[in-house]
Amino acid sequence: MRVSINKSSIKGEVFAPPSKSYTHRAITLAALSEEAVVHRPLLSADTLATVRASRLFGASIEEKGDKLLVRGMAGRPGVPDDVIDAANSGTTLRFMTAIAGLTDGITVLTGDSSLRTRPNGPLLEVLNRLGAKTCSTRGNERAPIVVKGGIKGSEVEISGSISSQFISALLIACPLAENSTTLSIIGKLKSRPYVDVTIEMLGLAGIKIHTDDNNGIKFIIPGKQKYSLKEYTIPGDFSSASYLLASAAMLDGSEVTVKNLFPSKQGDKVIIDILKQMGADITWDMEAGIVTVRGGRKLKAITFDAGSTPDLVPTVAVLASVAEGTSRIENAEHVRYKETDRLHALATELPKMGVSLKEEKDSLTITGGTLEGAEVHGWDDHRIVMSLAMAGMVAGNTKIDTTESVSISYPDFFKDMCSLGAKIEEIPEE
Numbered sequence: 001m002r003v004s005i006n007k008s009s010i011k012g013e014v015f016a017p018p019s020k021s022y023t024h025r026a027i028t029l030a031a032l033s034e035e036a037v038v039h040r041p042l043l044s045a046d047t048l049a050t051v052r053a054s055r056l057f058g059a060s061i062e063e064k065g066d067k068l069l070v071r072g073m074a075g076r077p078g079v080p081d082d083v084i085d086a087a088n089s090g091t092t093l094r095f096m097t098a099i100a101g102l103t104d105g106i107t108v109l110t111g112d113s114s115l116r117t118r119p120n121g122p123l124l125e126v127l128n129r130l131g132a133k134t135c136s137t138r139g140n141e142r143a144p145i146v147v148k149g150g151i152k153g154s155e156v157e158i159s160g161s162i163s164s165q166f167i168s169a170l171l172i173a174c175p176l177a178e179n180s181t182t183l184s185i186i187g188k189l190k191s192r193p194y195v196d197v198t199i200e201m202l203g204l205a206g207i208k209i210h211t212d213d214n215n216g217i218k219f220i221i222p223g224k225q226k227y228s229l230k231e232y233t234i235p236g237d238f239s240s241a242s243y244l245l246a247s248a249a250m251l252d253g254s255e256v257t258v259k260n261l262f263p264s265k266q267g268d269k270v271i272i273d274i275l276k277q278m279g280a281d282i283t284w285d286m287e288a289g290i291v292t293v294r295g296g297r298k299l300k301a302i303t304f305d306a307g308s309t310p311d312l313v314p315t316v317a318v319l320a321s322v323a324e325g326t327s328r329i330e331n332a333e334h335v336r337y338k339e340t341d342r343l344h345a346l347a348t349e350l351p352k353m354g355v356s357l358k359e360e361k362d363s364l365t366i367t368g369g370t371l372e373g374a375e376v377h378g379w380d381d382h383r384i385v386m387s388l389a390m391a392g393m394v395a396g397n398t399k400i401d402t403t404e405s406v407s408i409s410y411p412d413f414f415k416d417m418c419s420l421g422a423k424i425e426e427i428p429e430e
């Protein structure tokens with residue numbers, strides 16, 4: 001799908017979509033429990049991949065109104081009847097690979113052409129050390145992956161520099177192993193807030209994890225535990241909301257209120273501090289869960305460390321493109337291992353709109369200026385598409401392709417933007 005975008009200002013109220021990360025975890029943990037209800041889940045292409053995978057391991061999941069009713073596998077995942085297709089979702093692939101390590105048989109996991117390029121080496125290596133047998137069919141640590149179950153628990157080390165999803169996956173699977181596991185993180189742990197979200201949700205499901213933060217990070221995971229999630233309501237998603245809030249801040253004449261944004265362990269809530277630091281007119285009523293942004297102020301450049309919050313990089317790159325001065329997005333090498341190499345995608349597309357940008361191994365340096373309309377490529381990547389849409393509303397006269405990819409995390413993105421008055425139209429197929 002392609003859209004054309006003209007200069008816009010946006011006004012009104014929207015409800016932030018439910019969190020993708022919390023939804024993945026709630027479904028997975030409910031599926032490992034006996035019976036649970038997930039209220040207000042995000043139903044998007046990625047979270048539906050987690051639903052399908054959980055069903056293949058033996059959970060029954062029924063959609064009823066705004067709820068998912070889950071009859072789980074009570075800690076005993078079965079051998080799937082079919083290949084698990086995680087589609088475009090890294091979270092699904094990593095979580096389900098670790099769960100496959102608990103079965104009595106063999107599981108095959110794969111995904112779309114993007115997911116089949118993403119790294120899994122450290123996760124596969126640790127699963128082998130824990131007693132499973134894993135291999136990548138092409139011998140390159142990418143999906144397709146084959147896992148023969150058998151994890152028992154042990155002392156293992158894992159790199160924290162590629163993806164926190166490996167650690168979340170092990171934190172979810174290891175409590176069901178026979179023995180306890182000690183997981184030591186080598187180097188700095190990137191995307192740490194996502195691990196904190198996992199541990200928060202595990203706590204709600206009755207699972208105990210001990211975190212030792214002295215002298216590096218170590219997680220101690222007792223074995224033979226029991227999952228007992230009962231009921232959970234998914235909070236709003238700050239990563240998805242970032243496109244609404246940042247657009248309102250950049251567009252003159254805008255005034256947008258986003259509801260359903262309560263304080264949360266989500267790292268991406270720092271988008272509010274980022275916008276404040278850049279000089280935007282933004283207020284957050286934490287008790288009411290309401291963020292209000294008024295556009296029109298000139299934004300200032302920023303230095304942004306992306307270590308903990310990689311998904312904000314496309315949003316911040318576009319903000320930096322219109323800000324006064326030179327911004328730096330640093331500590332961002334892990335952003336290259338997403339649906340696309342997002343540093344390279346941004347470094348390719350934003351200059352088409354007149355942005356002065358330098359790409360280095362783990363950083364982008366962006367000098368703000370006037371954005372020009374252009375035909376840009378969305379790279380089949382939801383976050384690249386949504387951030388380019390923000391830039392298009394500033395520049396006008398912009399066309400973006402592969403826009404159907406917003407279905408991965410924010411299926412109503414264009415509907416919500418248009419309800420606020422954004423001038424975005426679908427271009428009919430030729």
Ligand SMILES: O=C(O)C1=C[C@@H](OP(=O)(O)O)[C@@H](O)[C@H](O)C1
Nearest residue numbers: 021091163164165191194310311
């Ligand atoms: O665990 C999660 O829910 C996620 C972790 C992050 O990935 P990495 O840990 O690979 O950086 C993030 O980019 C992704 O969108 C969601």
Ligand SMILES: C=C(OP(=O)(O)O)C(=O)O
Nearest residue numbers: 088089090091311338339
């Ligand atoms: C990287 C993302 O998700 P995942 O790793 O689950 O594909 C994302 O949503 O930006």
